[in-house]
Amino acid sequence: MQSTRYRSVRRITRNWGLYLLLLPSLVLLVMFAYKPMYGIIIAFKDYKNSLGIMGSPWSDPLLKNFMRFFNSFQCKTTIRNTLWLSLYSMLAGFPIPIMLALMINQITAKRFRKGFQTILYLPHFISTVVMVGLLLIWLSPSTGLIGTIYRMFGKEAPNLMGMASAFPSLYVWSDIWQHAGWDSIIFLAALSSIDPTLYEAATVDGASRWQKLCYIDLPLILPTACIMLILRAGNLMNVGFEKVFLMQNDLNMQTSEVIATYVYKMGLKNNQYAVSTAVNLFNNVINFVLLVLVNGVTRKLGDTSLW
Amino acid sequence: MTHTGHRVRRQGRDVVFDAILYSICAVLLLIILYPLWFIVIASFSDPSAVAGGHVWVWPVGFTLDGYDELLKQPKVWLGYRNTIAYTVAGTLIGLAVNIPAAYALSRKDLWGRKGLMGLYVFTMFFSGGLIPIFLTVQQAGLYNTFWVLVLPFSVSAYNIIVARTFFETSLPPDLWDAAQIDGCGNLRFFFTMALPLSKAVISVIALWTAVGQWNSYFNALIYIRDENLYPLQLIMRNILITNQNFAALGTGEAAMIAMRRANLVRYAMIIIATVPIMCVYPFIQKYFDQGVMIGAVKG
Numbered sequence: 001m002q003s004t005r006y007r008s009v010r011r012i013t014r015n016w017g018l019y020l021l022l023l024p025s026l027v028l029l030v031m032f033a034y035k036p037m038y039g040i041i042i043a044f045k046d047y048k049n050s051l052g053i054m055g056s057p058w059s060d061p062l063l064k065n066f067m068r069f070f071n072s073f074q075c076k077t078t079i080r081n082t083l084w085l086s087l088y089s090m091l092a093g094f095p096i097p098i099m100l101a102l103m104i105n106q107i108t109a110k111r112f113r114k115g116f117q118t119i120l121y122l123p124h125f126i127s128t129v130v131m132v133g134l135l136l137i138w139l140s141p142s143t144g145l146i147g148t149i150y151r152m153f154g155k156e157a158p159n160l161m162g163m164a165s166a167f168p169s170l171y172v173w174s175d176i177w178q179h180a181g182w183d184s185i186i187f188l189a190a191l192s193s194i195d196p197t198l199y200e201a202a203t204v205d206g207a208s209r210w211q212k213l214c215y216i217d218l219p220l221i222l223p224t225a226c227i228m229l230i231l232r233a234g235n236l237m238n239v240g241f242e243k244v245f246l247m248q249n250d251l252n253m254q255t256s257e258v259i260a261t262y263v264y265k266m267g268l269k270n271n272q273y274a275v276s277t278a279v280n281l282f283n284n285v286i287n288f289v290l291l292v293l294v295n296g297v298t299r300k301l302g303d304t305s306l307w
Numbered sequence: 308m309t310h311t312g313h314r315v316r317r318q319g320r321d322v323v324f325d326a327i328l329y330s331i332c333a334v335l336l337l338i339i340l341y342p343l344w345f346i347v348i349a350s351f352s353d354p355s356a357v358a359g360g361h362v363w364v365w366p367v368g369f370t371l372d373g374y375d376e377l378l379k380q381p382k383v384w385l386g387y388r389n390t391i392a393y394t395v396a397g398t399l400i401g402l403a404v405n406i407p408a409a410y411a412l413s414r415k416d417l418w419g420r421k422g423l424m425g426l427y428v429f430t431m432f433f434s435g436g437l438i439p440i441f442l443t444v445q446q447a448g449l450y451n452t453f454w455v456l457v458l459p460f461s462v463s464a465y466n467i468i469v470a471r472t473f474f475e476t477s478l479p480p481d482l483w484d485a486a487q488i489d490g491c492g493n494l495r496f497f498f499t500m501a502l503p504l505s506k507a508v509i510s511v512i513a514l515w516t517a518v519g520q521w522n523s524y525f526n527a528l529i530y531i532r533d534e535n536l537y538p539l540q541l542i543m544r545n546i547l548i549t550n551q552n553f554a555a556l557g558t559g560e561a562a563m564i565a566m567r568r569a570n571l572v573r574y575a576m577i578i579i580a581t582v583p584i585m586c587v588y589p590f591i592q593k594y595f596d597q598g599v600m601i602g603a604v605k606g
Contacts, residue, residue, distance in 0.1 A: 011418040017493025018417050021407035025427075025462045028404060032443060032459040033430040039439025053442075100335075106328055116332055118589055119339055125584050127522035129540045130577050133547030137349075137577075138342060142563070143570050145345060148360030177339070208320045242525050246548055267438045268529065280436035288433050 043278035065278035074262060082258040082283075085239045088172050090232045096180045098225055101187035102217055106209065120181030132246040135174055136161060162251035171247060171256075190224040191217060227298055234294035237287045259283045350374070350574035354567035373575035376568075383576075386539035393538055394520040397457040401516040404461050406509060409470030410497055413478070427464040437529075444530060455530040456538070457520075466512050473508035474501065511594050521584060539580055546576050 012019070038053075043065055045056040059065060069075055100120065107113040126134070138145045141157035150157035160166045194216065202212050241260035248256045259279060267276030349357045353368030361367050377383055411417055412424055434440065449455040478501060486496050502509070524540035531537060 008418055011416065015414070015417060015493060017497070018411040018414055020494065021411040021497060022423065025404045025408040025467070026423075028459065028462045029427065029430065031447065032440070033434065033462070036435025036439035036443045037433075039435050039442055042439060042442075103328065103331065106324075107332070112332075116336070118592055119336060121592060122585070122588065123339060123343075125518060125522075125588055126581060127524070127540055129522075129524055129544050129547065130581055133543070133573060133577055134342065134346065136548060137346065137570065137573060140570075143354075143358040143567060145342070147358075151360060181339075209324050210320075246544065263437050268441070273438045273442075277436055277438045280438065284433060284436060291432055 040277065040281055042274055043281045045274060047274040047277075049273075059274070065274045066282060068275050069279050069282070074257065077254065078257050078259050078262045081255055082237060082239050082260075084255075085168055085171060085244070085258060086236050088168050089175060090229075090236075092172050093176050093180065093183075094225075094229055094232065096176055097183035098187050098221065100180060100184040101191060101221070102213060104184065104188060105191045105217065106213065117181075120184070122181075123178040124182035126178065128242045128246060131174065131178055132243060135170065135247070139170075159251075161247070162249065164252045164254040164256070167247065167252040167255045171243065175243070186228065187221055187224060190221045194220050230294050230298050234291040235287070236290055237283055346574050346577055350571070350578050354571045355564075357570070358563075358567050370571075372568075373571035374579070377572050377575045377579065382534065382537070382542055383539075383579075385535065386537055386542035387579075389536060390521060390539040392453070393456050394517050396453075397461065397520040398513050398517045400457050400461045401463065401466070402509065402513055405463055405466045405512065406470055406502075406505075407497065408462075409467045410474050410501055412467065413471045413474035414483075415480075427462070427467055430462075431464045441529065450530055451532045451536070453536060456523075456526050460526065463516075466515065470505075470508050470512060473505060478504060507594075510591075514591050514594055518584065543576055543580055547573050 042053060042056075044059060044062050045053070046059045046064075047053070047056045051057075061067070104113060104117060104120075107116065123131075137143075139160045141147045141150075141159045144157075146160070147157040158166075160170060198216050199212060202216060207215070237259070239258045239260060241258075241264065244256055244258050245261050245264065248261060260283075263276050263280045263283070266272045266279065345362075348362055348364070348366045350373050351366035351369055351371070352362045353370055354373075356362050356367040408427075412420060412427075414420070417423070435443075444450055444455060444459060447459070449459060482500060483496060486500060491500075522540065524538065524544060527536075527538050527541045528544075531541070
């Protein structure tokens with residue numbers, strides 16, 4: 001007992017340099033990641049800025065701030081929009097990077113392949129602000145590409161950015177345009193690790209390239225694909241704020257209001273700190289539970305897990 | 308005879324396969340490049356030709372008015388300068404914070420390694436949320452300062468995992484054992500041995516951080532009030548997006564012309580803000596690929 005404690009003390013003192021290397025990041029982590037977690041109790045308080053977190057009285061009933069959200073008319077729409085956007089992204093955005101990777105893998109001309117990949121990854125580096133700016137320009141009914149195309153057929157173009165029904169598709173497909181190429185890298189890595197003797201054997205047996213693709217490539221990247229899909233499922237309640245917020249306007253609010261934008265508006269626009277924190281907490285907890293569940297599933301399925 | 312017949316048929320199949328493959332590639336290239344090319348040519352074209360649908364492949368009625376008008380606005384220059392400052396400072400701080408941490412966590416003899424790693428990883432999946440973080444930043448006196456965009460959120464668990472994986476797999480453990488026998492301490496080993504051997508992973512992380520800083524707007528939106536501290540992305544948001552919604556409300560000839568001119572400025576804005584990244588991107592792409600591969604080992 002005494003000696004083990006002595007040994008761990010020695011292990012710490014001997015490696016004091018390593019702890020010094022850790023120190024800056026640990027300080028920042030504690031100050032700006034862990035300290036705010038204590039602020040979560042705002043969700044259970046009648047928060048007043050002047051009284052501070054500790055000084056503000058507990059809300060009565062304790063879940064009052066949560067109830068205010070659940071009883072509000074926006075509750076159902078924001079949850080529904082959040083779920084639908086991420087489900088749609090997942091279903092539409094998942095198969096495309098796999099198909100791209102299978103395709104790139106078939107390109108035999110080395111230089112063309114490299115150039116093709118470079119261009120495919122290019123949109124990934126465009127900022128969200130520029131991406132939404134591009135969407136507005138392309139889709140402008142009077143001056144954009146879409147307006148020109150509609151006029152060629154003698155029709156008036158609809159204002160897609162102002163249509164609630166078009167918002168989910170615009171959000172998802174512009175995301176695919178921007179990131180599908182980049183997302184294919186992980187599958188390309190999986191493909192490049194396939195044993196080449198499998199292809200040689202298949203060639204000897206007279207398999208065509210299409211057959212090799214179907215019977216070697218596809219089954220062998222399936223495990224990677226499964227893991228990626230499950231990981232995405234863990235992020236089901238997590239729709240990024242940045243792009244939705246920029247694409248949002250009064251006309252498409254009905255489908256574009258998600259939990260993240262609601263938290264922002266409630267908190268920083270309307271100064272309803274407590275309700276905003278409650279909604280945020282509700283969302284984070286669901287996310288975290290999903291992730292733990294999903295990680296459990298991946299661990300059961302294979303040896304890959306997040307932790 | 309039958310053998311050659313087989314081969315001919317097989318080659319025939321492969322030709323069809325290649326034809327389909329390369330045509331799909333061509334279509335994809337068009338889908339990605341044309342919308343971007345359109346912005347480039349539109350930024351050099353007469354705005355009424357763009358609106359009339361006459362601009363397809365090359366600029367029509369060549370003009371630099373959009374760039375001219377844009378570069379006359381001092382806030383654009385200011386935003387550019389600020390973004391460069393944020394990117395440089397953010398990248399340096401990001402490296403200074405994350406790389407040493409990653410090295411320390413890569414050492415198997417670090418007491419409490421698992422728990423410490425968990426402390427970092429946990430922040431990837433759970434956070435205090437918008438308002439608690441906002442209040443913390445405010446309390447720390449960082450609200451509406453230069454530092455809020457480069458310091459408090461510079462710890463990246465993801466980057467630490469990537470760098471740690473690199474240190475674990477490419478620094479031979481014998482190296483540290485040998486150095487230790489020669490009386491070399493942890494700090495000296497890190498700075499004189501580990502760092503010089505890790506240029507690959509350092510450049511990957513530097514590039515990720517730099518691109519992230521260059522493109523981000525969220526933290527500035529929330530924590531920066533002073534327009535003199537606005538990064539380019541936030542100024543761009545006002546020019547590209549916020550004003551667009553107003554412009555769409557106007558009608559009539561005058562509004563139309565104003566809108567077209569505003570569009571010209573927007574095209575130019577996009578080009579000016581995106582060109583730096585697009586220029587360096589082809590040269591650094593391979594580092595990004597490598598980074599994804601390193602990260603994929605244990606994502």
